[in-house]
Amino acid sequence: MIKIRDLSVKYHGKNNETLALDKLSVDIxxxxxxxxxxPSGCGKSTLLYVLSGILNDYTGNVSIDGxxxxxxxxxxxxxxxxxxxxxxxxxxQNVLLGVKIKKDKQGLDEYSHYILKKxxxxxxxxxxxxxxxxxxxxxxxxxxxxxxKPDLLLMDEPFSALDAITREKMQELFLExxxxxxxxxVFITHSVDEALYLGSKIVVLSPAPGKVKKxxxxxxxxxxxxxxxxxxxxxxxxxxxxxSSKG
Amino acid sequence: xxxxxxxEKWRGALYGFLALIIFWYILSLILxxxxxxxxxxxxxxxxxxxxxxxxxxVFYSLGRILxxxxxxxxxxxxxxxxxxxxxxxxxxxSPLMYFSYPIPKIALLPIIMVLFGLGEASKLIMIVLxxxxxxxxxxxxxxxxxxxxxxxxxxxxxxxxxxxxxEIIIPASLxxxxxxxxxxxxxxxxxxxxxxxxxxxxxxxxxxxxxxxRVNYLDMYSGxxxxxxxxxxLFILIDIAENYVCSWR
Numbered sequence: 001m002i003k004i005r006d007l008s009v010k011y012h013g014k015n016n017e018t019l020a021l022d023k024l025s026v027d028i029x030x031x032x033x034x035x036x037x038x039p040s041g042c043g044k045s046t047l048l049y050v051l052s053g054i055l056n057d058y059t060g061n062v063s064i065d066g067x068x069x070x071x072x073x074x075x076x077x078x079x080x081x082x083x084x085x086x087x088x089x090x091x092x093q094n095v096l097l098g099v100k101i102k103k104d105k106q107g108l109d110e111y112s113h114y115i116l117k118k119x120x121x122x123x124x125x126x127x128x129x130x131x132x133x134x135x136x137x138x139x140x141x142x143x144x145x146x147x148x149k150p151d152l153l154l155m156d157e158p159f160s161a162l163d164a165i166t167r168e169k170m171q172e173l174f175l176e177x178x179x180x181x182x183x184x185x186v187f188i189t190h191s192v193d194e195a196l197y198l199g200s201k202i203v204v205l206s207p208a209p210g211k212v213k214k215x216x217x218x219x220x221x222x223x224x225x226x227x228x229x230x231x232x233x234x235x236x237x238x239x240x241x242x243x244s245s246k247g
Numbered sequence: 248x249x250x251x252x253x254x255e256k257w258r259g260a261l262y263g264f265l266a267l268i269i270f271w272y273i274l275s276l277i278l279x280x281x282x283x284x285x286x287x288x289x290x291x292x293x294x295x296x297x298x299x300x301x302x303x304x305v306f307y308s309l310g311r312i313l314x315x316x317x318x319x320x321x322x323x324x325x326x327x328x329x330x331x332x333x334x335x336x337x338x339x340x341s342p343l344m345y346f347s348y349p350i351p352k353i354a355l356l357p358i359i360m361v362l363f364g365l366g367e368a369s370k371l372i373m374i375v376l377x378x379x380x381x382x383x384x385x386x387x388x389x390x391x392x393x394x395x396x397x398x399x400x401x402x403x404x405x406x407x408x409x410x411x412x413x414e415i416i417i418p419a420s421l422x423x424x425x426x427x428x429x430x431x432x433x434x435x436x437x438x439x440x441x442x443x444x445x446x447x448x449x450x451x452x453x454x455x456x457x458x459x460x461r462v463n464y465l466d467m468y469s470g471x472x473x474x475x476x477x478x479x480x481l482f483i484l485i486d487i488a489e490n491y492v493c494s495w496r
Contacts, residue, residue: 071404
Protein backbone atom coordinates (compact mmCIF):
# COMPACT_ATOMS: atom_id res chain seq x y z
CA MET A 1 0.00 0.00 0.00
CA ILE A 2 1.36 3.39 -1.01
CA LYS A 3 0.00 6.34 0.91
CA ILE A 4 0.47 9.79 -0.58
CA ARG A 5 -0.68 12.69 1.58
CA ASP A 6 -0.57 16.36 0.62
CA LEU A 7 2.35 15.86 -1.70
CA SER A 8 3.59 19.17 -3.08
CA VAL A 9 6.63 19.65 -5.28
CA LYS A 10 8.13 22.95 -6.34
CA TYR A 11 10.74 23.35 -9.04
CA HIS A 12 13.16 26.17 -8.44
CA GLY A 13 13.98 27.98 -11.63
CA LYS A 14 16.50 30.81 -11.95
CA ASN A 15 14.11 33.60 -11.00
CA ASN A 16 10.86 31.82 -10.32
CA GLU A 17 9.30 28.79 -8.70
CA THR A 18 6.88 26.47 -10.41
CA LEU A 19 4.47 24.35 -8.46
CA ALA A 20 4.39 20.95 -10.15
CA LEU A 21 2.22 19.05 -7.69
CA ASP A 22 -0.21 20.70 -5.30
CA LYS A 23 -1.28 18.76 -2.20
CA LEU A 24 -1.83 15.54 -4.04
CA SER A 25 -3.30 12.74 -1.95
CA VAL A 26 -4.04 9.22 -3.08
CA ASP A 27 -3.79 5.68 -1.74
CA ILE A 28 -2.48 3.01 -4.06
CA UNK A 29 -3.56 -0.47 -3.11
CA UNK A 30 -1.12 -3.37 -3.20
CA UNK A 31 -1.33 -5.59 -6.26
CA UNK A 32 -3.20 -3.11 -8.43
CA UNK A 33 -2.32 -1.17 -11.53
CA UNK A 34 -3.11 2.49 -11.10
CA UNK A 35 -3.05 4.51 -14.27
CA UNK A 36 -2.52 8.23 -13.81
CA UNK A 37 -3.87 10.35 -16.60
CA UNK A 38 -3.76 14.10 -17.08
CA PRO A 39 -2.76 16.80 -19.53
CA SER A 40 0.93 17.24 -20.27
CA GLY A 41 2.79 19.35 -17.74
CA CYS A 42 0.48 18.35 -14.89
CA GLY A 43 3.29 16.81 -12.87
CA LYS A 44 2.72 13.15 -13.70
CA SER A 45 6.39 12.43 -14.17
CA THR A 46 7.24 14.44 -11.07
CA LEU A 47 5.03 12.11 -9.05
CA LEU A 48 6.96 9.17 -10.41
CA TYR A 49 10.30 10.73 -9.55
CA VAL A 50 9.11 11.15 -5.97
CA LEU A 51 7.93 7.55 -5.78
CA SER A 52 11.18 6.22 -7.19
CA GLY A 53 13.33 8.18 -4.76
CA ILE A 54 14.95 10.31 -7.46
CA LEU A 55 13.35 13.50 -6.21
CA ASN A 56 13.60 14.14 -2.47
CA ASP A 57 12.75 17.81 -2.33
CA TYR A 58 9.02 17.70 -1.56
CA THR A 59 6.56 18.45 1.21
CA GLY A 60 3.87 16.12 2.47
CA ASN A 61 4.01 12.43 3.24
CA VAL A 62 4.76 9.52 0.98
CA SER A 63 5.08 6.04 2.41
CA ILE A 64 5.22 2.52 1.10
CA ASP A 65 3.83 -0.05 3.56
CA GLY A 66 4.15 2.51 6.33
CA UNK A 67 7.78 3.34 5.65
CA UNK A 68 9.51 6.19 3.87
CA UNK A 69 10.62 5.64 0.32
CA UNK A 70 14.13 4.30 0.18
CA UNK A 71 15.27 2.82 -3.14
CA UNK A 72 18.11 1.12 -1.27
CA UNK A 73 15.79 -1.16 0.70
CA UNK A 74 12.81 -1.30 -1.64
CA UNK A 75 13.02 -2.89 -5.04
CA UNK A 76 11.67 -0.35 -7.48
CA UNK A 77 11.34 -1.12 -11.16
CA UNK A 78 11.36 2.07 -13.20
CA UNK A 79 10.50 2.14 -16.88
CA UNK A 80 10.89 5.50 -18.58
CA UNK A 81 9.48 6.94 -21.78
CA UNK A 82 12.89 6.83 -23.39
CA UNK A 83 13.63 3.44 -21.92
CA UNK A 84 16.53 4.47 -19.63
CA UNK A 85 18.91 1.88 -21.09
CA UNK A 86 22.62 2.47 -20.73
CA UNK A 87 23.98 2.76 -24.30
CA UNK A 88 27.38 1.25 -23.41
CA UNK A 89 25.85 -1.95 -22.09
CA UNK A 90 24.51 -4.67 -24.34
CA UNK A 91 21.07 -6.17 -23.86
CA UNK A 92 22.35 -8.84 -21.48
CA GLN A 93 24.14 -6.31 -19.27
CA ASN A 94 21.22 -3.88 -19.37
CA VAL A 95 18.75 -6.54 -18.41
CA LEU A 96 20.87 -7.57 -15.46
CA LEU A 97 21.64 -4.03 -14.31
CA GLY A 98 18.95 -4.12 -11.62
CA VAL A 99 20.06 -7.35 -10.02
CA LYS A 100 23.69 -6.25 -10.32
CA ILE A 101 23.06 -3.05 -8.37
CA LYS A 102 21.06 -5.02 -5.80
CA LYS A 103 24.00 -7.43 -5.57
CA ASP A 104 21.85 -10.48 -6.21
CA LYS A 105 23.37 -13.57 -7.70
CA GLN A 106 24.68 -12.80 -11.17
CA GLY A 107 23.47 -14.41 -14.35
CA LEU A 108 20.09 -15.34 -15.73
CA ASP A 109 17.88 -17.75 -13.81
CA GLU A 110 14.89 -19.68 -15.08
CA TYR A 111 12.50 -16.82 -14.48
CA SER A 112 14.74 -14.37 -16.37
CA HIS A 113 14.89 -16.75 -19.31
CA TYR A 114 11.13 -16.99 -19.26
CA ILE A 115 10.77 -13.20 -19.32
CA LEU A 116 13.34 -12.77 -22.10
CA LYS A 117 11.65 -15.41 -24.19
CA LYS A 118 8.22 -13.97 -23.58
CA UNK A 119 9.43 -10.54 -24.66
CA UNK A 120 11.25 -12.06 -27.62
CA UNK A 121 14.60 -10.50 -26.83
CA UNK A 122 16.39 -13.72 -25.88
CA UNK A 123 18.16 -13.71 -29.25
CA UNK A 124 19.35 -10.11 -28.98
CA UNK A 125 21.46 -10.43 -25.84
CA UNK A 126 24.74 -9.21 -27.32
CA UNK A 127 23.30 -6.22 -29.18
CA UNK A 128 23.75 -2.64 -28.03
CA UNK A 129 20.73 -0.34 -27.58
CA UNK A 130 21.48 1.68 -30.71
CA UNK A 131 21.21 -1.52 -32.75
CA UNK A 132 17.63 -2.09 -31.54
CA UNK A 133 14.31 -0.66 -32.64
CA UNK A 134 12.26 1.43 -30.22
CA UNK A 135 9.96 -1.49 -29.47
CA UNK A 136 12.91 -3.77 -28.78
CA UNK A 137 14.53 -1.22 -26.49
CA UNK A 138 11.33 -0.87 -24.55
CA UNK A 139 11.08 -4.64 -24.17
CA UNK A 140 14.60 -4.65 -22.75
CA UNK A 141 13.56 -2.00 -20.23
CA UNK A 142 10.51 -4.04 -19.28
CA UNK A 143 12.58 -7.20 -18.95
CA UNK A 144 15.01 -5.37 -16.68
CA UNK A 145 12.20 -4.19 -14.44
CA UNK A 146 10.52 -7.60 -14.19
CA UNK A 147 13.74 -9.56 -13.68
CA UNK A 148 14.43 -7.33 -10.70
CA LYS A 149 11.25 -8.80 -9.14
CA PRO A 150 10.22 -5.36 -7.89
CA ASP A 151 7.95 -4.52 -4.95
CA LEU A 152 6.79 -1.55 -6.95
CA LEU A 153 6.69 -0.95 -10.67
CA LEU A 154 6.74 2.61 -11.95
CA MET A 155 6.10 3.32 -15.61
CA ASP A 156 6.32 6.75 -17.18
CA GLU A 157 4.52 6.77 -20.53
CA PRO A 158 6.57 3.77 -21.54
CA PHE A 159 4.75 3.07 -24.79
CA SER A 160 4.14 6.60 -26.03
CA ALA A 161 7.14 6.63 -28.38
CA LEU A 162 6.03 3.46 -30.14
CA ASP A 163 3.84 3.13 -33.21
CA ALA A 164 0.21 2.15 -32.64
CA ILE A 165 0.52 -1.53 -33.56
CA THR A 166 3.64 -2.12 -31.49
CA ARG A 167 2.07 -0.18 -28.64
CA GLU A 168 -1.00 -2.43 -28.45
CA LYS A 169 1.16 -5.51 -28.63
CA MET A 170 3.36 -4.22 -25.82
CA GLN A 171 0.35 -3.39 -23.67
CA GLU A 172 -0.97 -6.93 -24.03
CA LEU A 173 2.43 -8.41 -23.32
CA PHE A 174 2.86 -6.23 -20.26
CA LEU A 175 -0.51 -7.33 -18.82
CA GLU A 176 0.33 -10.95 -19.51
CA UNK A 177 3.57 -10.79 -17.55
CA UNK A 178 2.02 -8.63 -14.86
CA UNK A 179 -0.65 -11.31 -14.30
CA UNK A 180 2.01 -13.71 -13.06
CA UNK A 181 3.10 -11.67 -10.07
CA UNK A 182 0.65 -8.82 -9.75
CA UNK A 183 3.15 -6.28 -8.60
CA UNK A 184 1.81 -2.92 -7.49
CA UNK A 185 2.13 -0.66 -10.50
CA VAL A 186 1.89 3.05 -11.07
CA PHE A 187 1.43 3.73 -14.75
CA ILE A 188 1.60 7.25 -16.12
CA THR A 189 -0.11 7.94 -19.42
CA HIS A 190 -1.73 10.70 -21.41
CA SER A 191 -3.84 8.31 -23.46
CA VAL A 192 -7.42 7.58 -22.44
CA ASP A 193 -7.28 4.27 -24.24
CA GLU A 194 -4.15 3.17 -22.43
CA ALA A 195 -5.50 4.27 -19.04
CA LEU A 196 -8.60 2.11 -19.60
CA TYR A 197 -6.78 -0.84 -21.01
CA LEU A 198 -4.14 -1.14 -18.33
CA GLY A 199 -5.53 0.38 -15.14
CA SER A 200 -7.65 -1.36 -12.54
CA LYS A 201 -8.04 2.12 -11.06
CA ILE A 202 -7.71 5.35 -12.96
CA VAL A 203 -6.55 8.54 -11.31
CA VAL A 204 -7.34 11.70 -13.24
CA LEU A 205 -5.07 14.64 -12.52
CA SER A 206 -5.92 18.29 -13.07
CA PRO A 207 -3.82 20.59 -15.26
CA ALA A 208 -0.75 22.12 -13.62
CA PRO A 209 -0.23 22.17 -10.71
CA GLY A 210 -1.29 18.54 -10.45
CA LYS A 211 -4.08 17.63 -8.07
CA VAL A 212 -6.30 14.57 -7.97
CA LYS A 213 -9.45 15.38 -9.93
CA LYS A 214 -11.10 12.03 -9.64
CA UNK A 215 -10.35 8.38 -8.91
CA UNK A 216 -12.28 5.90 -11.00
CA UNK A 217 -12.83 2.19 -10.52
CA UNK A 218 -12.25 0.70 -13.97
CA UNK A 219 -15.16 -1.65 -14.64
CA UNK A 220 -13.67 -2.71 -17.93
CA UNK A 221 -10.31 -3.85 -16.57
CA UNK A 222 -9.28 -7.16 -18.10
CA UNK A 223 -12.53 -7.90 -19.88
CA UNK A 224 -12.06 -10.05 -22.97
CA UNK A 225 -11.95 -8.22 -26.30
CA UNK A 226 -12.13 -5.05 -24.34
CA UNK A 227 -11.69 -2.61 -27.18
CA UNK A 228 -14.79 -3.86 -29.03
CA UNK A 229 -17.23 -3.72 -26.09
CA UNK A 230 -19.94 -1.20 -25.27
CA UNK A 231 -18.73 -0.87 -21.65
CA UNK A 232 -15.36 0.23 -22.96
CA UNK A 233 -16.94 2.83 -25.17
CA UNK A 234 -19.06 4.17 -22.31
CA UNK A 235 -16.12 4.33 -19.90
CA UNK A 236 -14.00 5.94 -22.54
CA UNK A 237 -16.58 8.69 -23.06
CA UNK A 238 -16.92 9.21 -19.31
CA UNK A 239 -13.18 9.39 -18.83
CA UNK A 240 -12.70 11.82 -21.69
CA UNK A 241 -15.32 14.05 -20.18
CA UNK A 242 -13.62 14.07 -16.77
CA UNK A 243 -10.20 14.69 -18.27
CA SER A 244 -11.36 17.65 -20.33
CA SER A 245 -13.82 19.14 -17.79
CA LYS A 246 -12.81 22.27 -15.92
CA GLY A 247 -12.37 22.34 -12.15
CA UNK B 248 31.08 -4.39 -34.52
CA UNK B 249 34.65 -3.80 -33.41
CA UNK B 250 36.50 -2.30 -36.32
CA UNK B 251 40.16 -2.08 -35.49
CA UNK B 252 41.53 0.19 -38.14
CA UNK B 253 39.61 -0.41 -41.31
CA UNK B 254 41.26 -1.12 -44.64
CA GLU B 255 40.26 2.30 -45.89
CA LYS B 256 41.99 4.04 -43.01
CA TRP B 257 45.17 2.06 -43.67
CA ARG B 258 45.04 2.89 -47.32
CA GLY B 259 44.57 6.56 -46.43
CA ALA B 260 47.54 6.52 -44.07
CA LEU B 261 49.73 4.84 -46.68
CA TYR B 262 48.65 7.30 -49.35
CA GLY B 263 49.46 10.25 -47.09
CA PHE B 264 52.83 8.80 -46.21
CA LEU B 265 53.78 8.16 -49.83
CA ALA B 266 52.65 11.61 -50.97
CA LEU B 267 54.82 13.21 -48.30
CA ILE B 268 57.87 11.15 -49.21
CA ILE B 269 57.47 11.88 -52.92
CA PHE B 270 57.16 15.61 -52.23
CA TRP B 271 60.27 15.45 -50.05
CA TYR B 272 62.17 13.51 -52.72
CA ILE B 273 61.30 15.99 -55.44
CA LEU B 274 62.30 18.89 -53.18
CA SER B 275 65.66 17.26 -52.47
CA LEU B 276 66.26 16.75 -56.19
CA ILE B 277 65.44 20.35 -57.06
CA LEU B 278 67.29 22.09 -54.22
CA UNK B 279 70.29 19.79 -53.94
CA UNK B 280 71.13 21.21 -50.48
CA UNK B 281 72.77 19.18 -47.70
CA UNK B 282 70.00 20.34 -45.32
CA UNK B 283 67.45 18.46 -47.48
CA UNK B 284 68.89 15.01 -48.11
CA UNK B 285 67.09 12.44 -50.20
CA UNK B 286 64.55 10.36 -48.25
CA UNK B 287 66.12 7.20 -49.63
CA UNK B 288 69.44 8.05 -48.01
CA UNK B 289 67.68 8.84 -44.73
CA UNK B 290 65.81 5.53 -44.66
CA UNK B 291 69.00 3.62 -45.43
CA UNK B 292 70.68 5.54 -42.61
CA UNK B 293 67.87 4.61 -40.21
CA UNK B 294 68.30 0.94 -41.02
CA UNK B 295 72.04 1.20 -40.48
CA UNK B 296 72.11 3.09 -37.17
CA UNK B 297 68.73 2.32 -35.53
CA UNK B 298 69.91 -0.54 -33.37
CA UNK B 299 73.30 0.86 -32.49
CA UNK B 300 72.47 4.55 -31.98
CA UNK B 301 68.78 5.46 -32.05
CA UNK B 302 67.07 2.66 -30.11
CA UNK B 303 68.28 3.80 -26.69
CA UNK B 304 66.95 7.31 -27.30
CA VAL B 305 63.59 5.95 -28.42
CA PHE B 306 63.46 3.94 -25.22
CA TYR B 307 64.00 7.04 -23.05
CA SER B 308 61.60 9.27 -24.97
CA LEU B 309 58.88 6.66 -25.07
CA GLY B 310 59.26 6.13 -21.33
CA ARG B 311 58.89 9.85 -20.62
CA ILE B 312 55.84 10.22 -22.88
CA LEU B 313 54.08 7.20 -21.44
CA UNK B 314 54.84 8.21 -17.86
CA UNK B 315 53.72 11.78 -18.51
CA UNK B 316 50.44 10.71 -20.08
CA UNK B 317 49.82 8.05 -17.43
CA UNK B 318 50.35 10.52 -14.58
CA UNK B 319 48.15 13.12 -16.29
CA UNK B 320 45.35 10.60 -16.75
CA UNK B 321 45.62 9.21 -13.25
CA UNK B 322 45.45 12.67 -11.70
CA UNK B 323 43.39 14.53 -14.27
CA UNK B 324 40.56 12.10 -14.99
CA UNK B 325 39.45 11.52 -11.38
CA UNK B 326 39.72 15.25 -10.66
CA UNK B 327 37.67 16.06 -13.77
CA UNK B 328 35.05 13.46 -12.84
CA UNK B 329 34.73 14.85 -9.32
CA UNK B 330 34.42 18.39 -10.66
CA UNK B 331 31.82 17.29 -13.17
CA UNK B 332 29.75 15.33 -10.70
CA UNK B 333 29.92 17.50 -7.59
CA UNK B 334 28.93 21.03 -8.42
CA UNK B 335 30.37 22.44 -5.19
CA UNK B 336 33.85 21.16 -6.02
CA UNK B 337 33.53 22.57 -9.52
CA UNK B 338 32.57 25.99 -8.20
CA UNK B 339 35.73 26.12 -6.10
CA UNK B 340 38.17 24.68 -8.65
CA SER B 341 36.87 26.06 -11.94
CA PRO B 342 38.01 29.65 -11.41
CA LEU B 343 41.47 28.36 -10.52
CA MET B 344 41.45 26.26 -13.64
CA TYR B 345 40.37 29.07 -15.96
CA PHE B 346 42.94 31.37 -14.46
CA SER B 347 45.87 29.00 -14.76
CA TYR B 348 44.95 27.40 -18.09
CA PRO B 349 46.15 30.26 -20.32
CA ILE B 350 49.49 30.65 -18.50
CA PRO B 351 52.14 29.39 -20.94
CA LYS B 352 53.46 26.64 -18.71
CA ILE B 353 56.57 26.19 -20.83
CA ALA B 354 57.66 29.60 -19.55
CA LEU B 355 57.75 28.08 -16.07
CA LEU B 356 60.51 25.72 -17.17
CA PRO B 357 63.34 27.72 -15.53
CA ILE B 358 61.48 27.71 -12.20
CA ILE B 359 60.73 24.00 -12.44
CA MET B 360 64.35 23.29 -13.26
CA VAL B 361 65.64 25.27 -10.30
CA LEU B 362 63.19 23.57 -7.98
CA PHE B 363 63.41 20.00 -9.30
CA GLY B 364 66.79 19.88 -10.98
CA LEU B 365 67.77 19.16 -14.54
CA GLY B 366 66.85 15.48 -14.43
CA GLU B 367 63.84 13.32 -15.20
CA ALA B 368 61.52 14.92 -12.64
CA SER B 369 61.50 18.32 -14.35
CA LYS B 370 60.78 16.79 -17.73
CA LEU B 371 57.84 14.80 -16.42
CA ILE B 372 56.47 17.74 -14.48
CA MET B 373 56.57 19.90 -17.61
CA ILE B 374 54.70 17.32 -19.68
CA VAL B 375 52.09 16.74 -16.98
CA LEU B 376 51.68 20.43 -16.25
CA UNK B 377 50.87 21.17 -19.87
CA UNK B 378 48.62 18.29 -20.88
CA UNK B 379 46.73 17.70 -17.64
CA UNK B 380 44.48 20.72 -18.18
CA UNK B 381 43.03 19.34 -21.41
CA UNK B 382 42.34 16.07 -19.69
CA UNK B 383 40.75 17.61 -16.59
CA UNK B 384 38.52 19.92 -18.60
CA UNK B 385 37.42 17.22 -21.04
CA UNK B 386 36.62 14.78 -18.23
CA UNK B 387 34.65 17.41 -16.36
CA UNK B 388 32.66 18.55 -19.37
CA UNK B 389 31.82 15.02 -20.46
CA UNK B 390 30.41 14.18 -17.05
CA UNK B 391 28.39 17.40 -17.08
CA UNK B 392 27.00 16.51 -20.50
CA UNK B 393 25.58 13.14 -19.44
CA UNK B 394 21.79 13.62 -19.62
CA UNK B 395 20.14 13.66 -16.21
CA UNK B 396 17.78 10.89 -17.32
CA UNK B 397 20.69 8.48 -17.63
CA UNK B 398 21.12 8.57 -13.87
CA UNK B 399 17.45 7.93 -13.10
CA UNK B 400 17.47 4.18 -13.62
CA UNK B 401 20.38 3.80 -11.25
CA UNK B 402 18.99 6.19 -8.66
CA UNK B 403 15.70 4.34 -8.58
CA UNK B 404 17.64 1.14 -7.93
CA UNK B 405 19.30 2.73 -4.91
CA UNK B 406 22.78 2.62 -6.42
CA UNK B 407 25.70 3.92 -4.37
CA UNK B 408 27.92 6.80 -5.53
CA UNK B 409 30.63 4.30 -6.41
CA UNK B 410 28.19 2.30 -8.54
CA UNK B 411 27.13 5.49 -10.33
CA UNK B 412 30.79 6.12 -11.16
CA UNK B 413 31.55 2.62 -12.37
CA GLU B 414 28.28 2.02 -14.25
CA ILE B 415 27.69 5.44 -15.79
CA ILE B 416 30.38 8.08 -15.44
CA ILE B 417 33.41 6.02 -16.44
CA PRO B 418 31.89 4.23 -19.45
CA ALA B 419 30.09 7.37 -20.63
CA SER B 420 33.24 9.49 -20.68
CA LEU B 421 35.88 6.97 -21.70
CA UNK B 422 35.78 7.82 -25.39
CA UNK B 423 36.02 11.58 -24.81
CA UNK B 424 38.90 11.05 -22.41
CA UNK B 425 40.71 9.01 -25.06
CA UNK B 426 40.12 11.75 -27.62
CA UNK B 427 41.56 14.30 -25.19
CA UNK B 428 44.52 12.00 -24.64
CA UNK B 429 45.11 11.83 -28.37
CA UNK B 430 45.12 15.61 -28.61
CA UNK B 431 47.37 15.81 -25.59
CA UNK B 432 49.76 13.34 -27.18
CA UNK B 433 50.70 15.75 -29.96
CA UNK B 434 51.39 18.47 -27.41
CA UNK B 435 53.28 16.06 -25.18
CA UNK B 436 55.69 15.10 -27.96
CA UNK B 437 56.49 18.74 -28.69
CA UNK B 438 57.20 19.45 -25.04
CA UNK B 439 59.21 16.30 -24.79
CA UNK B 440 61.41 17.42 -27.65
CA UNK B 441 61.93 20.79 -26.04
CA UNK B 442 62.78 19.46 -22.58
CA UNK B 443 65.12 16.84 -24.00
CA UNK B 444 67.33 19.47 -25.59
CA UNK B 445 69.07 20.08 -22.29
CA UNK B 446 69.93 18.32 -19.05
CA UNK B 447 70.10 14.89 -20.64
CA UNK B 448 72.12 12.79 -23.04
CA UNK B 449 69.26 10.47 -23.85
CA UNK B 450 66.05 10.97 -25.73
CA UNK B 451 65.04 11.76 -29.29
CA UNK B 452 65.19 15.49 -28.59
CA UNK B 453 68.80 15.19 -27.58
CA UNK B 454 69.61 12.95 -30.54
CA UNK B 455 68.13 15.33 -33.09
CA UNK B 456 69.75 18.44 -31.63
CA UNK B 457 73.08 16.64 -31.21
CA UNK B 458 73.02 15.49 -34.86
CA UNK B 459 72.33 19.04 -35.89
CA UNK B 460 75.30 20.31 -33.86
CA ARG B 461 77.49 17.67 -35.50
CA VAL B 462 76.11 18.83 -38.87
CA ASN B 463 75.08 15.24 -39.54
CA TYR B 464 71.87 15.91 -41.40
CA LEU B 465 71.25 12.27 -42.22
CA ASP B 466 71.19 11.42 -38.51
CA MET B 467 69.07 14.47 -37.77
CA TYR B 468 66.47 13.47 -40.35
CA SER B 469 66.57 9.90 -39.12
CA GLY B 470 65.78 11.20 -35.63
CA UNK B 471 62.86 13.29 -36.88
CA UNK B 472 61.44 10.33 -38.82
CA UNK B 473 61.78 7.97 -35.87
CA UNK B 474 60.21 10.48 -33.47
CA UNK B 475 57.31 11.02 -35.88
CA UNK B 476 56.85 7.31 -36.31
CA UNK B 477 56.79 6.90 -32.54
CA UNK B 478 54.02 9.49 -32.30
CA UNK B 479 52.13 7.77 -35.10
CA UNK B 480 52.30 4.41 -33.30
CA LEU B 481 50.97 5.95 -30.07
CA PHE B 482 48.17 7.55 -32.07
CA ILE B 483 47.19 4.19 -33.50
CA LEU B 484 47.34 2.58 -30.07
CA ILE B 485 44.84 5.12 -28.75
CA ASP B 486 42.71 4.57 -31.83
CA ILE B 487 42.61 0.85 -31.20
CA ALA B 488 41.82 1.38 -27.52
CA GLU B 489 39.00 3.73 -28.50
CA ASN B 490 37.53 1.25 -30.95
CA TYR B 491 37.73 -1.46 -28.35
CA VAL B 492 36.16 0.31 -25.38
CA CYS B 493 33.64 2.29 -27.40
CA SER B 494 32.28 -0.45 -29.62
CA TRP B 495 28.79 0.47 -28.39
CA ARG B 496 28.81 3.75 -30.29
